Amino acid sequence: MSRPTPVNRGKVEDIYPLTPIQRGLLFHTLYAPESGVYIEQLGFTIEGRFDVEAFRRAWQTVLDRHPVLRTAFVTDDLKEPLQVIRPRVDVPWISEDWRGVPPAQQDVQLVALSADHRSRPFTLDRPPLMRMALVRLSETKYKFFWTFHHVLLDGWSVAMVLREVEVFYDGLRQGREAALPRPRPFRDLIGWLKKQDLSAV
Numbered sequence: 075m076s077r078p079t080p081v082n083r084g085k086v087e088d089i090y091p092l093t094p095i096q097r098g099l100l101f102h103t104l105y106a107p108e109s110g111v112y113i114e115q116l117g118f119t120i121e122g123r124f125d126v127e128a129f130r131r132a133w134q135t136v137l138d139r140h141p142v143l144r145t146a147f148v149t150d151d152l153k154e155p156l157q158v159i160r161p162r163v164d165v166p167w168i169s170e171d172w173r174g175v176p177p178a179q180q181d182v183q184l185v186a187l188s189a190d191h192r193s194r195p196f197t198l199d200r201p202p203l204m205r206m207a208l209v210r211l212s213e214t215k216y217k218f219f220w221t222f223h224h225v226l227l228d229g230w231s232v233a234m235v236l237r238e239v240e241v242f243y244d245g246l247r248q249g250r251e252a253a254l255p256r257p258r259p260f261r262d263l264i265g266w267l268k269k270q271d272l273s274a275v
Contacts, residue, residue, distance in 0.1 A: 087161040088141060090264050091154060099225040100147055100155055100198070107195045112224040115192050116232070120216040125247055126169065126208065132242035134165040136235055137202060142226055142260045143235075147198040160201055168207040180211055191221040198223075 092100060099112050137143045141159045149155040172180050187207060196203045204222035211217060227235065238254060245252030 085160060086158055087144070088159040088261060089156055090261050092147070092157055093264065095228075096157070096225050097155065099223075100149075103195075103198070103223070103225065104149070110193055110195065113192055113196070113221060114224050114227075114232075115188065115219060115221040117188060117220075118218045120218060121214055123214070124216060125243075126216075128246035129208070129239075129243055130165060130167055130169075131246055132239045133167075133206065135242045136238045137163060137165055139238070139254075139257055140235070140260070142231075143204070144201050145203070145226065146201045147225065158199075163202045166202055166205050168205070169210075170207070171210045173210055173212060177211075184209065184217055188219055191219055196223050 102109075103112055142157075144160045144163045146158045146160060147155060148158055172183065175183065187209070191205050191207060194205075202222075203226055204220065206221075207219045209217045241252045241254060
């Protein structure tokens, strides 16, 4: 069973326990790391005028805003696993240009790329636990894949992240700073859960 290793404490923003759901997801991931059962993937087709650099920067801004997207999970020599927040991680970005590839072959390669990103396990102590790939298919058409571990995000959170990316992308395209409220720290959720009587649920 592969386990996350101790973290370099010189590069830490915060440390706190996992939520009960996160503990369950982490346990099953450590028990069967090659299964990929908790690796999620969303794919989007983007058409029209598109600013690749603004899109990448929008994603980086969202990672900078949300500690959970910069989380490493460590278990070695610990009674309970911990999530360790890195102060900075770079958006994990791959960009390819397939404009010279025939459409039928593009389809084959897209299936292979998607499968590769979903099949490879994440190293849980090396954030961010996500992969992004942007493929240019024509002058005005792109395919984007966002692959991430479910231990980071639930369905509601995924929608929130995508909405923030959209807001920051629009702001960057228009040369203005997007105004979004400061997100509530994930640590607050951990503190709230500690005060709940989960046995009553």
